[in-house]
Amino acid sequence: MVMDMRSGEVLYSKNADTPLHPASLTKMMTLYITFQAIEHGEFSLDSIVTVTKHAASQPPSRLGLRPGQKIAVRYLIRAAAIKSANDAAAALGDYIGGDEAGFAARMNRTAKQLGMNDTHFVNANGLTRKGHLSSAHDMTTLGRHLFFDFPQYYNIFSRHSADAKIATVYSTNRRFLSAYKGADGIKTGYTSASGFNLTASAKRGNERIIATVFGGTSTAQRNAKMAELLDMGFKRAPRNARILPPTVPRYIPPQGDAPMLVAQKLAPKESPRPDTRPSPPRADSDAIALALAAAVQGDQVEENVADTPEDVAEETDTAAPDMQVADAGNAASETIDGAGIGAQIVASPRPMPAPRSILMAQAQQAKPAEVTGATPLAQAAASDAAAAAEPSDIQLASYEPDSAAAAAAPTGPKFVQNTPPQPETVELAQARALDLGDESKAEGDAVEPIPGFAQTTKPQPETAAMANQPTKDQPSEIILAALTPEAPTPAPKPRVVARVSSxxxxxxxxxxxxxxxxxxxxxxxxxxxxxxxxxxxxxxxxxxxxxxxxxxxxxxxxxxxxxxxxxxxxxxxxxxxxxxx
Known part of the structure; x- marks a missing residue:
């Protein structure tokens, strides 16, 4: 689709109304709604967005947002418009619409107001989803509205780079912006389902042309096609044309549970102090509580031994010896409360796991006198005897190594691969990882993985047998000389000689x-x-x-x-x- 930006006159079209995958051209609508919300006071450029798990989980291209991270709206706009970051666009969508579905409903409502009849949005970033479609005509219409409705923000689409707070982002469209005279936007798009898409505008003199290409086969082919279409537009467009801005859509306030408090005038008048965060429960909290309880009870006994009648002491020693640890914890809690230390050590906001056998033994050793049925002096003596009988370093059962697996593990020396990949292989991998020829391949769901190297060659049986032979001077670690075969000598590159032919x-x-x-x-x-x-x-x-x-x-x-x-x-x-x- 080729259109005169000034008047909206269609200069050329071919299959322009066919619904196709728009890819990251979708972000034009995400940014349009963001600009609209800022203009009507829903929030500002400096409003802080808390990144959701949904936004942080988006595939590349990414700004690198993390769940719970806080970032200003202006940085998300830059990342979505310039780098085409999927996580930044999703963060804007979740912030404005509450969630992906809520923002998609607002996108479709706005698209209908703009006359985009062949468009239906499902998400904020354009990743391939069933039913997420648009056309070259609709995207050209949307680009024209961006230019006329929000001229104060339009310059962002011509930037080659910008500061997005956590990183400097670089434009996915910088190659076309540099190569074509007068180009100043707007947005690239690429997924494996859509191919290479581009909505671009350019100005020369009094003329301004906007065009859209869907389904390019590569960045170079798409840019060449766009240059051809814009050249055609400048040839067909009149030198002077009447400027007829499109009709600005009627603003509809947010519906549902939208997060914007400014527009709804629901900002809280005061900020209550948050409750104290409870400390995380510890697996050995019962044993610690019982030990503290025993210490407090022992101190009280030593301080009040002269004032305690013998019949009271004997009555205290008659508690049931088979009481469960949970009951002992309750008793300890009551004792601690009585001593004024507080019961928060025992109380836990979460259910506690079942105590292990070692913790049970520790709890039995740390029970107060009224639980174990023994006097404090007898309890201390039993505890000292148990401590002397048990090792000082106790491992819990769940952390003990598997004895069967340890017995089956090989006892021979360790083989270490010490040979790096061949230089030619490294250069090839770096060339593929740093492929800057297709800038828009950094967008969408088709990012090629960076190649890795793995050593799969096993040592020869003779080497393993020799390594397992007991030798006094045998090192504990054998370094193999080379497991990676040497790369064949590269063939010399053919020399191309250009000759002027007569x-x-x-x-x-x-x-x-x-x-x-x-x-x-x-x-x-x-x-x-x-x-x-x-x-x-x-x-x-x-x-x-x-x-x-x-x-x-x-x-x-x-x-x-x-x-x-x-x-x-x-x-x-x-x-x-x-x-x-």
Whole structure:
């Protein structure tokens, strides 16, 4: 779809009303609703958003948000618009709509008001979901509304990078913004289901064109197609046209349990102090409580031994000896309360796990006199005897190693792989991991995993047998010399020599000027060839080394072809010179 941004006139369309997967073009609607909510006072750019688990769990592209993290709205806008971060868009959706379904309902309501009749949204970021569809016509319409309805925010779509608080984000559209004259937005999109999508706008003089492409096969092919469509738009659009802004949709306040207190005027007048967070329960809290209880009871007995009648002491020693540990805990709680220490040590807001045998023994040792039926002196003597009989280092049963597994474990020396991957393999993996050719592959659900290296070669039987032989001088660790076979010597790269042919008159060319490095010259040749593949597609790209720099040339062209190609490049405000034989 190609449209004159000023008047809304459709200049070209092909299958523009076909519902397809919009991918991250969806974020244009997420940002439109965000701008609308800010304009009507639901919240501000500095409002703090608490990231939900749903938002933090979104797949790449990501800003790197964590559940419960707090971040300002302005940073989420930058991450969603520039980096196309799925977690940032989902965080905005959950904050505005309460959850994914609530925000999707608002998205669809707004889309209907904008006249997007072929669109239905399911989520805020555009990841592939059943029923999540839109069309090139609808996305072009939405992009035009973004330009006219919120001009104060439109510049964010032309930024190559921005600060998103926890990271600096870089635009997924920076290659097209740099290559096409006048381009200033708007949004890329890519998933494996949608292909490479783009809604772009550009301005030249008084003219401004907006266009949308769905289903590109690669970033380069999509950008070349977009450049072709925008060129067509600038040719067909009148030099001067009446500006007819689209009708601004009627604002509908949030419905349901929306989190915006400003718009609903429901902000609390005071902030009550939160209750004290209960301390987490400990597995040995019963034993600790009983030990404290015994200590308190023992101190009281020592302090009041002269005032305690013998009949009271004998009556205290008549408690049932088979009382459960839970009862002992209650008794300890009462004793602690009576001593003024407090019962919070025993009380727990969560159910306690069943005590293990070791804790049961400790609890029995720490019972007060009224529970065990023994005097404090007898109890202390029994406790000292038990401590002397048991080892000082006690391991709980659940943490003891499996004796059968330990017996079956090999006792021979440990083999360690010490040989790194071959340099050629490392370079290949890094080249694939740092593939910057398709910037929009960083979006959506089709991020290619970074390759890893695993050693699967087993040591030879002779090596294992020799390692298991008992030898006094045998080291405890054997380092194998090399388990990874050496990579074959790479074949020499073929040397391509470009020669100016005199046959057929193809001894003309086009010079693009001098550049500071060979890489910059080659990159400019490739970018130019993609922009004008009709005239430069069959030309040879050649970088000539000069004293003052590196000259980028297209060679092997006819005179007419070279003159036509240079004229087309000059029409795009690019410097070029026709070179002859």
């Amino acid at each position: 046959s057929g008159g193809r001894n003309w060319g086009v010079s693009l000027g001098l550049f500071g490095s060979n890489f910059a010259a080659e990159r400019h040749l490739l970018t130019t060839a993609l922009m004008d593949s009709d005239t430069l597609g069959e030309a040879l790209r050649k970088v000539a080394t000069r004293k003052t720099g590196y000259e980028a040339n297209f060679v092997g062209m006819t005179q007419d072809g070279a003159q036509l190609a240079c004229a087309r490049l000059q029409a795009r405000a690019m410097d070029c010179t026709v070179i002859g034989p």
